[in-house]
C-alpha cells in the first residue's frame with residue numbers, strides 16, 4: 001500500500017480550480033520531485049498533502065503506517081522564519097510537536113531524537129546558537145533536522161534550496177540523497193531545478209493545471225514533455 005495516494009484530486013481557491021484530476025502515488029523509499037512553472041499549483045498541492053487545505057474533488061489517502069500528522073515538512077523559506085528567535089536545539093526539538101497531540105511537554109525520547117538528528121546532519125556544534133544568526137545553508141540543515149524529528153517515513157520539502165549558493169545547494173542535495181537511500185525515508189520535493197531533480201529523483205510529477213507527467217524519472221527523460229523541459233526537444237515534430 002502506498003504511503004500517499006491521490007485519486008482524481010482537484011484543488012482550488014474560492015471556486016477557481018488550480019489543479020485538477022491528479023492521480024499519483026508515493027511508495028516507501030520513493031524520491032518524488034514535483035516540478036512545474038510558477039503558479040502551476042505545487043504549493044497548493046503541498047498544503048493539501050499536509051491537510052492544511054481540503055480538496056474540491058477526489059481523495060488523498062495515507063497508508064503503510066504513515067499518518068498525515070507524521071509528515072516531516074520543510075516549508076518554503078520566508079522572512080519570519082529567517083528571524084525566528086530560538087536556539088537551534090529548540091527549533092529541531094519543535095519537530096516533535098505535531099505528533100505530541102495534547103501533551104505539551106517534551107519527553108526524554110523527544111530530546112534524544114533531536115540530538116540524534118542534529119548529529120546526523122552535522123549541526124550538533126550549533127545547538128546553542130540562535131537560529132536567526134545562522135547562514136542560509138545552516139538554517140536549512142536545522143529545518144531539515146526538525147522535519148526529520150517529525151517523521152519516520154516521509155519528508156516533504158518545498159523548494160528547499162532557494163537562495164542557497166551552488167556549493168551549499170549541492171551539499172544539501174547530497175544530504176537528502178543520503179537520508180533517502182540510507183534510511184529509506186521517502187522524499188517529496190517541490191523544485192524549480194528540473195536538471196537536478198532528474199539526477200536524484202526516482203519519480204517526477206510535472207504539474208501544469210493537471211499532471212502533464214507522472215512516472216519514473218527514466219520514463220520522464222524519454223518523454224516528450226521531459227525532453228522539452230530538459231532542453232532536448234527543439235522542433236514540434238520530435239516525439
Ligand SMILES: Nc1ncnc2c1ncn2[C@@H]1O[C@H](COP(=O)(O)OP(=O)(O)OP(=O)(O)O)[C@@H](O)[C@H]1O
Nearest residue numbers: 013014018036037038039040041042043044045192
Ligand atoms: N491563498 C490563495 N488564494 C487564492 N489563490 C491562490 C492562493 N494561493 C495561491 N493561489 C493561486 O493558485 C495558483 C497556484 O499557486 P501555487 O502557489 O500553488 O503555485 P506554485 O506552483 O507553488 O507557484 P511557485 O512556483 O511560484 O511557488 C496561482 O494562480 C496562485 O495565484
